[in-house]
Amino acid sequence: MVAIDSSAFHDRASTTDTVLAQSSALGGRFTFSLLREDASTFGRRGRVETTRGSIETPIFMPVGTQATVKTLSPQEVRATGAQIILANTYHLMLRPGADLIRQAGGLHAFMNWHGPILTDSGGFQVFSLAAVNKVKEEGVTFASHIDGSRWTISPESVIDLQLAYGSDIMMQLDHVLGLPAERKAIVDATERSGRWLDRAVAAYDDRDGAATRSVLFGIQQGGMEKDLRIASARRVAQTDVAGCAVGGLSVGESKDVMAEMLEISTPELPRNKPRYLMGVGSPEDLWHGVARGIDMFDCVLPTRTARNGGLYTPDGRITISKSIWKHVHAPIDETCDCVACSEYTAAYLHHLFRAGEIFGMRLASIHNLRYLARQMEEIRAALDAGAFATAFANFDARYRPIASRGTPGNPVSALGEQRS
Amino acid sequence: MVAIDSSAFHDRASTTDTVLAQSSALGGRFTFSLLREDASTFGRRGRVETTRGSIETPIFMPVGTQATVKTLSPQEVRATGAQIILANTYHLMLRPGADLIRQAGGLHAFMNWHGPILTDSGGFQVFSLAAVNKVKEEGVTFASHIDGSRWTISPESVIDLQLAYGSDIMMQLDHVLGLPAERKAIVDATERSGRWLDRAVAAYDDRDGAATRSVLFGIQQGGMEKDLRIASARRVAQTDVAGCAVGGLSVGESKDVMAEMLEISTPELPRNKPRYLMGVGSPEDLWHGVARGIDMFDCVLPTRTARNGGLYTPDGRITISKSIWKHVHAPIDETCDCVACSEYTAAYLHHLFRAGEIFGMRLASIHNLRYLARQMEEIRAALDAGAFATAFANFDARYRPIASRGTPGNPVSALGEQRS
Numbered sequence: 001m002v003a004i005d006s007s008a009f010h011d012r013a014s015t016t017d018t019v020l021a022q023s024s025a026l027g028g029r030f031t032f033s034l035l036r037e038d039a040s041t042f043g044r045r046g047r048v049e050t051t052r053g054s055i056e057t058p059i060f061m062p063v064g065t066q067a068t069v070k071t072l073s074p075q076e077v078r079a080t081g082a083q084i085i086l087a088n089t090y091h092l093m094l095r096p097g098a099d100l101i102r103q104a105g106g107l108h109a110f111m112n113w114h115g116p117i118l119t120d121s122g123g124f125q126v127f128s129l130a131a132v133n134k135v136k137e138e139g140v141t142f143a144s145h146i147d148g149s150r151w152t153i154s155p156e157s158v159i160d161l162q163l164a165y166g167s168d169i170m171m172q173l174d175h176v177l178g179l180p181a182e183r184k185a186i187v188d189a190t191e192r193s194g195r196w197l198d199r200a201v202a203a204y205d206d207r208d209g210a211a212t213r214s215v216l217f218g219i220q221q222g223g224m225e226k227d228l229r230i231a232s233a234r235r236v237a238q239t240d241v242a243g244c245a246v247g248g249l250s251v252g253e254s255k256d257v258m259a260e261m262l263e264i265s266t267p268e269l270p271r272n273k274p275r276y277l278m279g280v281g282s283p284e285d286l287w288h289g290v291a292r293g294i295d296m297f298d299c300v301l302p303t304r305t306a307r308n309g310g311l312y313t314p315d316g317r318i319t320i321s322k323s324i325w326k327h328v329h330a331p332i333d334e335t336c337d338c339v340a341c342s343e344y345t346a347a348y349l350h351h352l353f354r355a356g357e358i359f360g361m362r363l364a365s366i367h368n369l370r371y372l373a374r375q376m377e378e379i380r381a382a383l384d385a386g387a388f389a390t391a392f393a394n395f396d397a398r399y400r401p402i403a404s405r406g407t408p409g410n411p412v413s414a415l416g417e418q419r420s
Numbered sequence: 421m422v423a424i425d426s427s428a429f430h431d432r433a434s435t436t437d438t439v440l441a442q443s444s445a446l447g448g449r450f451t452f453s454l455l456r457e458d459a460s461t462f463g464r465r466g467r468v469e470t471t472r473g474s475i476e477t478p479i480f481m482p483v484g485t486q487a488t489v490k491t492l493s494p495q496e497v498r499a500t501g502a503q504i505i506l507a508n509t510y511h512l513m514l515r516p517g518a519d520l521i522r523q524a525g526g527l528h529a530f531m532n533w534h535g536p537i538l539t540d541s542g543g544f545q546v547f548s549l550a551a552v553n554k555v556k557e558e559g560v561t562f563a564s565h566i567d568g569s570r571w572t573i574s575p576e577s578v579i580d581l582q583l584a585y586g587s588d589i590m591m592q593l594d595h596v597l598g599l600p601a602e603r604k605a606i607v608d609a610t611e612r613s614g615r616w617l618d619r620a621v622a623a624y625d626d627r628d629g630a631a632t633r634s635v636l637f638g639i640q641q642g643g644m645e646k647d648l649r650i651a652s653a654r655r656v657a658q659t660d661v662a663g664c665a666v667g668g669l670s671v672g673e674s675k676d677v678m679a680e681m682l683e684i685s686t687p688e689l690p691r692n693k694p695r696y697l698m699g700v701g702s703p704e705d706l707w708h709g710v711a712r713g714i715d716m717f718d719c720v721l722p723t724r725t726a727r728n729g730g731l732y733t734p735d736g737r738i739t740i741s742k743s744i745w746k747h748v749h750a751p752i753d754e755t756c757d758c759v760a761c762s763e764y765t766a767a768y769l770h771h772l773f774r775a776g777e778i779f780g781m782r783l784a785s786i787h788n789l790r791y792l793a794r795q796m797e798e799i800r801a802a803l804d805a806g807a808f809a810t811a812f813a814n815f816d817a818r819y820r821p822i823a824s825r826g827t828p829g830n831p832v833s834a835l836g837e838q839r840s
Binding site for chain 1: 486487488490491492493511515516520523524525530531532746747749759763764765767768770771772774775777778779781782
């Protein structure tokens with residue numbers, strides 16, 4: 001494992017950077033600084049500072065759903081260049097439980113990751129994974145996907161859960177709707193998400209959140225309805241939160257629709273706060289998201305794809321178990337500095353996947369996370385140099401994504417596929 | 421990961437040690453030196469020197485059946501204190517194939533392990549894993565357990581395979597018999613193993629083995645028949661091999677029977693060559709084996725047990741998924757210096773196993789290998805200090821092995837269970 005000291009990242013801007021806009025929370029212990037704006041796109045270069053370290057944006061955040069980034073050690077995740085990871089409120093409340101994590105000294109101590117952690121509120125999982133769920137204004141009652149036990153969460157209780165975990169960035173509970181749905185249902189869920197945001201903020205204040213190390217982000221919803229997206233974005237923008245998330249995208253809609261939703265709604269979000277596009281995504285979606293003003297991304301896709309033998313390269317995604325790799329006694333990607341590429345050959349990875357060996361999944365996961373981290377480094381460098389559009393065009397001309405399988409049937413299942 | 425430089429092992433004897441007996445091969449590039457003999461048992465302290473590094477004996481060798489120690493990186497295996505690992509001729513000939521490994525520059529380069537490698541000949545797997553097998557004097561024809569394809573191996577071909585891998589220590593092809601069997605069949609298989617040993621030596625000489633980096637070990641068989649064990653041991657002892665293995669034990673017989681077989685046969689083996697007990701084993705079996713004059717051991721048990729949540733501690737084997745560990749916010753073993761014990765709690769490991777997370781298998785595998793490496797360090801230190809019997813008694817008074825499940829049904833399946 002090549003140890004990567006994050007303080008040595010080439011793109012770490014100096015403290016004398018010009019700050020175009022800024023916001024802060026926790027009495028100044030959490031800040032977002034907007035450092036540069038791209039001339040030809042909505043691309044932004046920024047920095048989030050937390051009590052557990054800085055995050056250069058735009059950033060991709062690896063997902064450690066159950067208090068572990070699947071197959072990897074925290075040191076390995078860090079060595080890919082990760083500056084912040086995600087964990088999941090829904091999964092952790094069911095197993096091992098918030099009380100146990102609090103007793104362990106919080107999630108950072110429990111899982112031995114000492115950088116920043118963002119926790120999803122659980123709204124998405126309740127609506128996509130739980131066997132049964134019933135929404136009332138008060139909150140959501142659902143049956144655990146593990147053992148069928150009944151649970152209720154509310155905008156207030158998910159704040160309590162995330163405070164117990166000790167999350168650096170907490171998300172509000174939102175009402176995530178499976179699509180397609182009738183407009184009336186989308187209006188209803190979007191407005192409820194707005195009311196739940198107000199309750200989340202009130203709960204945060206009530207628990208004296210500003211005295212903790214945790215900040216709260218709001219979530220914009222609105223389905224694929226333009227007017228609802230704009231209204232929801234405005235509502236989040238007017239609320240006293242540390243950052244603004246875009247939820248309910250990358251759920252099976254076309255890339256054009258996702259782009260449109262971002263284009264109409266991100267301009268409504270405050271310039272001086274970080275913007276987080278939830279559950280995205282693929283290498284190409286990250287470029288598209290940055291071009292539309294997004295600062296933060298997360299997705300299980302790179303690690304899940306890796307476990308299935310899908311590896312990102314500058315030319316596109318490859319499938320390492322295919323026989324064309326059997327005799328390739330060279331790295332998957334000569335330009336990559338990850339452990340998988342610097343210490344092993346494509347032929348060895350092919351063998352590990354064919355033989356069903358877990359070490360193959362590990363190497364593939366490291367590679368894909370490092371691939372995305374390097375891509376984000378390239379994006380940040382391009383933004384710094386005022387060359388984002390050119391860099392994006394170069395990527396687009398070369399990278400060949402594998403066409404998505406489509407998402408027939410229950411769109412909520414498609415949600416689950418994308419974000420676990 | 422705590423990096424462990426093997427040159428810093430506290431028990432590494434100086435080059436000025438008195439040598440009681442010695443043997444060499446490869447024109448002196450492979451040597452075994454007997455350094456001490458225990459006064460009250462058959463315990464021996466020694467050193468094997470290979471072209472890829474020294475091995476302090478008695479030693480436990482982790483098993484990397486398919487060119488990977490399951491779930492772990494080579495660096496992690498090394499950091500547990502491993503000085504040599506095993507790989508498997510049968511598995512590797514089927515997948516990825518010997519030609520591919522030769523093209524890759526040999527097994528060491530292919531799997532990125534640069535210490536010594538011992539390869540099992542495949543005899544055991546052919547008789548335990550292959551769907552069909554037919555023994556003739558010439559060799560064995562069998563059907564691959566992967567795809568049913570037909571293969572034939574002979575005493576000569578397994579030498580060629582192991583030379584293609586670049587093994588540091590090669591094993592002869594032996595005829596491994598499922599027990600119980602009629603005495604006539606045991607006689608037949610034992611005598612055939614003897615004839616195959618002669619052919620292995622002839623093939624080794626024919627291929628100019630002494631000019632490579634690979635030595636050959638012979639294998640003693642004989643079932644649980646005392647006279648056959650003794651005769652087989654004498655035959656191996658009279659043969660020009662670099663080391664002597666004891667095969668066909670730990671296959672479901674009682675611990676008393678295994679002990680008796682070792683007690684009657686190891687005295688027949690040359691004092692100046694290393695002795696390797698194949699497919700053993702558990703913490704307690706290693707102590708018993710050392711007491712009966714064994715220098716080298718291998719087994720998949722510690723890593724397989726680990727993947728099922730079984731962890732060795734000074735008090736015996738525990739099952740980490742049991743609910744008693746849920747709230748234990750302390751290491752599994754306070755005295756252990758492995759990554760699992762120094763960086764994580766029992767509660768976290770319990771969570772990982774309950775949640776089905778691969779990182780749990782990794783930590784457990786590291787812990788069990790480190791446990792056995794530390795046990796062997798303790799054994800070597802006790803032999804050095806002339807205190808082996810006391811150390812063994814202390815272990816025996818404290819460690820509580822979990823009773824084996826017994827091995828009903830096909831004893832060959834039991835073999836497979838024990839050694840993959």
